[in-house]
Amino acid sequence: MVSEFAKRPLRLSGFKIEFSAMCSFARVILVTSTLACGVMLGGCEYAPKATRLQPADLMLVSAEAGRSLVSSPVLAGRDASSPRMVIRPEAATNLSSDRLSRVDRWGITTRILYQGNLVEELKNRNVIIVAEREVVRGYLDRYDMTGGREVASGLQATHVLASQVRSLTRAGGTGGEGVADTRADTYVIDYTLQEVASGKIVWNASSTLRRVGVGRVAD
């Protein structure tokens, strides 16, 4: 039996070719394979995804937290004549599903204090930042965040700035079935400023980020 598809003439560079019924079988193979090659060689615009925290995420979060800190009651009413406040940042505690480099863990906290003109602004409010120079040196130097300014050391901290990264991971197949091809990680970054003498949390902020990756998790 000759199908309508097989009967249809195919124009190829001006030549008219009639296909027979049996010829259509081979044509199906050829066309299918060619299409498959096209798909492969044509380069699908497919971008693999990962749900890892990106540097830009951390920058946005720390910028937001920095604004919150400066406008918080603990700093808002201060000026140069206020009693000296000495803040010591600590590296973030990583309780998340992502690996964070030591540089990133320090950066999550220290970026709050060393962004823009915040150092000067804090100084005008008699707030000094102390840091273990050798510990944060890599981060500060790498990004030249001190702008050549000295990082104070040897002072007794009155407050500790800490942060913690947590996350919730969900992974599964499309429609809840099959091989996992979607993963979502919701990251929560908490910041706290704690008064050393009393142990009281005088400021806290929290940011949430969600990253979704599409593509087979194991492949």
Added chain:
Amino acid sequence: MWVCDKVVMSGLAALSVLGLLGGCAAPYRRDDGVMQLVRSGEYGRARERVLEQLGAGISRDDRSYTLERMKLLTLGVDDGVTDATEVAADQVYDLLRTQGLNDDKTVATFLFGEGGTRIYKGEPYEQALAYTYVALFDGMMGEWGNVRASANDSLFLLRDFTSGGREGARGRGRGGAQETSDDEVRGADSELPESLAYTAIQSDFEMGLILRAAAAVRLGEREDAAEAAGRLKQVAPRLSGLADQIVGGGYDTVLVAAWGTAPRKVGTGPDNVVAAYMPTTQSDESELLVRVGGAGGSEQRVPIATDVNRLARDVRWRNLEDMRRAKSAIGDALVVGGAVVASSSKDDGAQLAGLGAILAGAIVKATSGVDERHNEIFPQRMYVALLDLPEGGASVDLMIDGKPSSRVILPMVTPDVSDRSQGGGLRLALVRMPMSDTSWAASGRVFYNNDVTPGAAGDSLPFVLGGRCVRTPTPAAMESYYRAGLPRSVSLNELIDLYREEGIEIVGESAAGMTGRHILEGGNWLFTPDAGSAGFARLYGREQGAWRLRSGLGAEIVARMGGETVRR
């Protein structure tokens, strides 16, 4: 008609050539030289050999990029050279966490075979091992948050194809999810044919559970630790004691011991579609004997935590076998169908079409074989011992029962005392034990001053000047050199200049890229491996050849010393 046949056959011929070209990816060749070095514990030389083979470095677009990085990660951690391993750990982790690396390659894989098209990410068990090595690296760095992240990543769900008898738990049974056991997380793809139905189940990867539990304890996440330990008891009752110990505390060091080499992956069966994993180190039940503190010290026997041969044998830890089998079957059908058409029809066109189908089937079959790429450097087994070391450190003697060549004596392992006031630190050490007799592994001695044991050989000159000191140049080290006879006219900066002129790269200071072999072993790198590693025992536990000065500055300093470069 004739024109049609010609066009079709030309197309098929072109397709077959393309298919054969694509399918003929160079077969994977294990590096026997590297394997031999690994067996004898020469991880530094093995690492350098892998680096040399990489040459100027392979592109991230290369399909074997992850495999080569995985080897560097494995050897760097085995050698205890964390500074040399960070980049590889970051790269491997990033690639493993990237989803869908091969999602757009299904058609290409079908047409041209796995080896020629797919980016290597490893079989599931290799991915779990790679995550484990990243976790071990982070543990050696004291980054327990990262250890938990990587350990969790190694515990991905597995596909169980063997639960066919349990209706409701199968992939095809959409409504069966309620009937599944705790292990069976969710139903799988309902579109799969009956023979390929599977259930997604929780991982039974012991090392992932152990590291997750230990990290959770260190991070104060007791609930997570208890859950991981409980799961460990469930999947490996032989490790119940270890699980209880992890949660119960009373230790300051997690000692991981690795031994053997991973199974070899080869294609077997019709069209080589079935991946067979041939053990290169036989499995057994031999325990690890650990003694802390030399003769009379405490001793414990430790069961095997993870046997990689077991994982490789287990179909749940494999990937893509279903596609290969299906592809081979389709190839068979095309060949048989084509043969029937060609032989039964009297029509020329039909015969040609049949021949075309045979050809297409042959191509499909030829490219359905297993991708034999694998990380042959991974160990065959891992043990985990929890130690409570004295604050000043102690020697640790390890040996697998009945395998005297595996014995390693770590001369000085110290606990992490950095934050004991905050509840105690936790140190992780990895020892990759050798498989053949060595002169260094059981010497238990330290012949050279280094950054961990700076006074082991007493005051001594720098190694490059004939001494026994391979410390990173510091003011404290200079004082030791002056006491050993180095003229005070030689300053710290001049010594650093000397290293530079001799072509010596100092890890942490150098920007010369991947760290190579140590100067004690004829290389040009200066670093101190982790004290709890085989690399430490090997570098400092045997007499090494002297350094040959090659710079003018070296000759000048020697002249100032009175021309004496006798080792002292």
